[in-house]
Structure formats: C-alpha cells, structure tokens
Amino acid sequence: MELSIGIVGGQSGAFRRADLQRLRTELRLQDGQALPHAFVRHAEDQTIAALAVALQTLRSLPEPLPQADRWGVLAAPEYFGREATFGSLRRYSQEGPSAISPHLIPNHCLHSLAGSLSVLLGCHGPNYGVGGGPNQFAELLWAGLCETAQGPAPGYWLVATGWRQVAEDFWPATAESDICLALALAVCRAQDCTCKCLATLSWRPWPTLFDPERSLCETVSLDTFIRAFHQAPGGSSCEEEGAVTRWYIQEVGVLEFRRTARGFDQETGSAVREVAA
Amino acid sequence: MNGSNGVWITGVGLASPLGYDLAQFTESLLAGRCAIQRVTKMQIEGHPSQIAAELKHIPRPTELDETFWQSCAPLEQLALWCVVRALQEADLWRQREAIRIGVVLGLGAEWPYFWERAWFAWEHERIAPHRPAALVVQRQNARIPQAPLVHRICDRLGIRGPRLTVAAACASGNYALGLARQWIRSARVEVCLAGGCDLPVTPLSMSCFGNLRALSRRNDNPQGACRPFDRQRDGFVMGEGGAVFVLESEQHARRRGAAPLAAIVGFGASSDASHLVIPSNDPHPTAEALRRALADARIAPDEIDYLNAHAPGTPAGDRCEARVIQLVFQEAAKRVPVSSTKSMTGHGVTAASALEAAVCIGALRAQAIPPTINLEDPDPECDLCHVPRQARPAKLRIVASNSFGFGGNNTMLILRRVA
Numbered sequence: 001m002e003l004s005i006g007i008v009g010g011q012s013g014a015f016r017r018a019d020l021q022r023l024r025t026e027l028r029l030q031d032g033q034a035l036p037h038a039f040v041r042h043a044e045d046q047t048i049a050a051l052a053v054a055l056q057t058l059r060s061l062p063e064p065l066p067q068a069d070r071w072g073v074l075a076a077p078e079y080f081g082r083e084a085t086f087g088s089l090r091r092y093s094q095e096g097p098s099a100i101s102p103h104l105i106p107n108h109c110l111h112s113l114a115g116s117l118s119v120l121l122g123c124h125g126p127n128y129g130v131g132g133g134p135n136q137f138a139e140l141l142w143a144g145l146c147e148t149a150q151g152p153a154p155g156y157w158l159v160a161t162g163w164r165q166v167a168e169d170f171w172p173a174t175a176e177s178d179i180c181l182a183l184a185l186a187v188c189r190a191q192d193c194t195c196k197c198l199a200t201l202s203w204r205p206w207p208t209l210f211d212p213e214r215s216l217c218e219t220v221s222l223d224t225f226i227r228a229f230h231q232a233p234g235g236s237s238c239e240e241e242g243a244v245t246r247w248y249i250q251e252v253g254v255l256e257f258r259r260t261a262r263g264f265d266q267e268t269g270s271a272v273r274e275v276a277a
Numbered sequence: 278m279n280g281s282n283g284v285w286i287t288g289v290g291l292a293s294p295l296g297y298d299l300a301q302f303t304e305s306l307l308a309g310r311c312a313i314q315r316v317t318k319m320q321i322e323g324h325p326s327q328i329a330a331e332l333k334h335i336p337r338p339t340e341l342d343e344t345f346w347q348s349c350a351p352l353e354q355l356a357l358w359c360v361v362r363a364l365q366e367a368d369l370w371r372q373r374e375a376i377r378i379g380v381v382l383g384l385g386a387e388w389p390y391f392w393e394r395a396w397f398a399w400e401h402e403r404i405a406p407h408r409p410a411a412l413v414v415q416r417q418n419a420r421i422p423q424a425p426l427v428h429r430i431c432d433r434l435g436i437r438g439p440r441l442t443v444a445a446a447c448a449s450g451n452y453a454l455g456l457a458r459q460w461i462r463s464a465r466v467e468v469c470l471a472g473g474c475d476l477p478v479t480p481l482s483m484s485c486f487g488n489l490r491a492l493s494r495r496n497d498n499p500q501g502a503c504r505p506f507d508r509q510r511d512g513f514v515m516g517e518g519g520a521v522f523v524l525e526s527e528q529h530a531r532r533r534g535a536a537p538l539a540a541i542v543g544f545g546a547s548s549d550a551s552h553l554v555i556p557s558n559d560p561h562p563t564a565e566a567l568r569r570a571l572a573d574a575r576i577a578p579d580e581i582d583y584l585n586a587h588a589p590g591t592p593a594g595d596r597c598e599a600r601v602i603q604l605v606f607q608e609a610a611k612r613v614p615v616s617s618t619k620s621m622t623g624h625g626v627t628a629a630s631a632l633e634a635a636v637c638i639g640a641l642r643a644q645a646i647p648p649t650i651n652l653e654d655p656d657p658e659c660d661l662c663h664v665p666r667q668a669r670p671a672k673l674r675i676v677a678s679n680s681f682g683f684g685g686n687n688t689m690l691i692l693r694r695v696a
Contacts, residue, residue, distance in 0.1 A: 127548045
C-alpha cells in the first residue's frame, strides 16, 4: 500500500547562535504578541529555530491553514537539550540538587519542541517528539506520513532541527559560528486538503523484506531534504529525476518528494530559503 | 464496538519493581504491594524527594551473551529484556528475522540518560582514577552511543522493519501503542513491537522534578507517599520500569494460532495547547482525547468496566483529570471504577503508560481491579467511583487507560478482552 500526503507550505532556515539569541526577543507570534517571558528564558535554541520557520511558513501561505487549531505537531530535533543538560550536570556537581532548574526537563527533552510549538501555535491535535538522535530525520518523514494519512487531525506540522556540525567531544563546545538548521512543513492528507499542495511526499514499501546487504540504501538527512527543497543537488543519498527526489531508506522503503507544477517559488510566497545563513 | 481491523496484543515483556512478567506484576498489584522505598541507586541526600520505586535488577535473557549484556547501559538492558521477552511470549522469537516487524518505543530521555551516565563516569574517573576493577564495567557501559537505542536493539536482534522513537513525556507509551496499531491496520508491518521504557531515578531528574515541587516529600513514609485522589496528596513518586507489547492483526494472529492477551480497540490523543507543565484549567481539550478514543472504539463511556487513571498524585493533576472524567463520562462517572496504580508502581514517566497498559491487560485476565492504595480520605474535588486500598473482583470486558504528559499531552487507550 502506498501512502501520499500533500505539503501545503514549508520553510527552512539556517541560524547562527547570535540569530537565535536575537530571535528570542524579536520573534512575534501570529497575533503580533512577543514570545512569553518564560519561553524566551528557558527555550532550547532548536525550539527558537523551529518556531521561526513555522511562523515564517504561516506568514508565507497564500491563505490560512484550514482548522489550524486542530492540527498536530511532530518534531524531530537532534541531540535536543545537550547544552542545558551538561550545564546542569556541571552545576549539580558543584552546587548540588538545589542548583538544577525545574525548567530543564519541561523545556529540554525530546517532547519539548513539539509541545512548545503546540502551545505557541495553538494546535490541539496530537503532539510528540520523534527520533532525537543522529540521522533520525527519516523517522520524522515516515511518522509524519503515517500520522497524516491516518491520524485524527486535519493537518500536521512536521518540524526538524539540528546543528550542522555536532561536536564529537564528550560535552558540547559551542561556537558562534555553529549553524542550526530548521525545517517546518505544513502537511495534510492530499485528498482532504482545501489548500493547493505545493509538493507531495509519498512512500512505498520494499516489495520484499529489506536485504541488509543492499548498498543502495542511505538514510535521508535534514540537510539533503532541504537541498531537495531548494532544488539544489542532493548528493549521493538521493536519486533525482526532474521534479522528483527519491530516497531509499533501508527499514522503510522508498520516500519520494515531488514538486507540483506550482512548485516552491517566490511568486507563491512559499519559497524555501535560508533565513540567516 | 470496533470489530474491523482488529489489532491483538499477543505478547508482553515487562520489567517493574513489582515483577518481571505479567502474572507476577498483576499479582503484586492485586495484592496492593507498593514498590516505593528510600532511593539506594544514587546519593539522595540533599534532594527534596528521597523515595522512588527503583528497578534494581534487570534480568538477562539467556539468548544474549554475558559480555554483550555487560557492555549495555541499564536502559538498553531494560529495552532488550522487554523486547526479547515480548517476542518469546508471542512465540515469534525464532521467526523474528523472517517477517516485517516494526518497533515503536517511547523513550523520552534517551540521550539525556546517556549524557548523564557519561558525565558521572567521567567525574568519578577524574576524582578517583584508581578505582576498583569492578567499576571498569560501569565505565565501559557509560559511553555515549553512536546510534539511537531503537536502532541498536533492532540491529542486534535482527529486526528489520521500520523503527521509531517517540516522546510525548508521560504519554509516550500510549502514543507508541496508538502508532503501532496504525501500522498494523494499514498493513505497513506484519507485527509491531510497541511500548516504553524509562529509568528516571537519576540525579538530574530527581533534582528537576523535586525543584519543580512535583514530587512527594513524604520521605519518612515511602509506602504511604503516593496518594492519588487523596486529600493529603503532595506529589508523585518517581518509578522505573518498562513494558513492550507484540501487536498483530487478528487475522495474522489467528493464522499462526497465537493466543490474544487483549485487543486494542480505541486510541485518542489531543493537546491542551496551554502550558508545557501545568494541566489546563479548561477540561475540554483533554476531554477531546477521551472522546476520540471512545469514538474510535465505537463505545459509550458507560461500557468501560475499569479506567486506569493517569492520576500521579499531584494536587492539580488529579483534580484536573477527575474533572475531565466527570465531563466525558457524565452520569457514568459515578459507576465506572477508577484507580491509579501509580500509588504502587510510582510514576514511570516515559514508561508509565506502557506499564499501565500492562496493568489493564492484567486486570482483564484476572477479572479484578487493582486498587489505589493510600486513598484514605478522597478529595471531594475528585469525586469518582474509586477502588481504594484493596483490589476488587469484577467482570471486565472493556478497560481504558488515561495518560497525560508535559507539553499538554492527553491520551486514552482502550482495550477489550478477547474470549
């Protein structure tokens, strides 16, 4: 059985740490309000990046999302909360339990990004985190396809974030030049959606059980997916054919991203672009 | 009742301080045993809450060799135990490499868990470099893994279907079961393993939840500390464990002669979209999750024979849940028995809803309702049909489990007995 969903809007961004710091105070929600004080203070950097691209997507849509308050949110950050965790561990070792912020787990665990977007965008559909580790972007697309096709909400936000270079060291060393990638896709069941689809994302299974020796398979990454959005060469992990980009994912099957004739371009206001690279 | 696309649970692997299989776990719960004690796994002095239901031992499945086992961190051991036992119970262990098996695991704090272990191993090394040889093992399994846990487990066991880590805080296990059911119903996999595991008794989580004032501070009375729906409740108590279930379609199970433990007939989820931590004062968004589950199961509220409440024992959480149950169940709220087994198991956080799905299956099989222990003086704001202190025999056909979590997450899972 093949699965297919429509992408009705999307934005990506690449943010330096300084950009994220600035966005904490400069970002405005849909109603023009500044971000809540507690959020500005405690949110993880990846949450800020995700919120920025989601809001950018909303602003770029030619018409409002249908029943937006009933949408769900699936979010796949990478190594979410690493800096805050190591900072807390250092404080714990030096000062003991009383030095640990009660905001650590609510704001810096895998569920937090989806939960934050659900609160700030006012989405009452299901919200949960997916993956969380390296190279788990494919899990977001797979879960997003399944959830959108069969879930209770009229549409879903699929959001992914990650640092372009993750320090291999034991604890994170941060640099001003670090770049945080973020992608937000507004997706819905293609057949139900009243908006025009800018692209489709589809899946078909392997005809037989996956053979682990198959050399074709390489997982889709956030980076290569964003390249496909930009219509830039995607690298070795995908197969490109005109407006179609395919990834072969070993445990899942074939994922296909297909631009519609309308496409992502500046004219529609839904072009995917680097926000602050 | 939703009879089409039936999804059966045909195996369960679990580990809890109250037992390492469904029978033992159920027996403990029906006996009203409480696993909560003073914390021994870590230095607990100086913490606001010093009690928990710790999982002190994880058995090694004989199929996995000792050297490999010792190289795994306890969280990985826990997930492996649950997955292997679930496959064995479903009689699928030998066929696991030949069929498309998916895996959906609720793991809310996988990476923080490994970072924390690595930090304390490093710190110990720095402070005491000449440690006893016995601690070398601990250092080896404190490495930060290169690959996600769900992938490592699948690769190790030869499971080749899609795999997914999900995190919806304390509702993660219910989400995992809901997603796995979707995958089975749409034939994306033949069999799916789903559940949740967590070992949250760590310095950071005990500190964070303690400083959040979410944990009970009844340190001098561990067994009486967790008091869901009681007027004197003062917070939840951390618990540990995990449960993984084997899901397959009714047809698939019948074809291979597998015996069902229960059928999953309904799942509903929603978000408060109100606050990351505090449950919404408006019961309607949470009620939506319950209504979706009931609609999915095509049943009326009064057809539920037992409701396992989320009720962690926090003043606000229990009160809000009671209000939601009253709103959705209406008159039936006075008749449908409700209990919170967190009073005995503690709050397993990411694993909580998976463990409570196991509670529900155990109740269906035993035809008895586990109690809310320590419920001596019910809060009038939580006016429900409680099962206080002692288990109660009951004719159970349909049972449900509520699980809510940070991020405004609300879920309900509905299970049916299969004759």
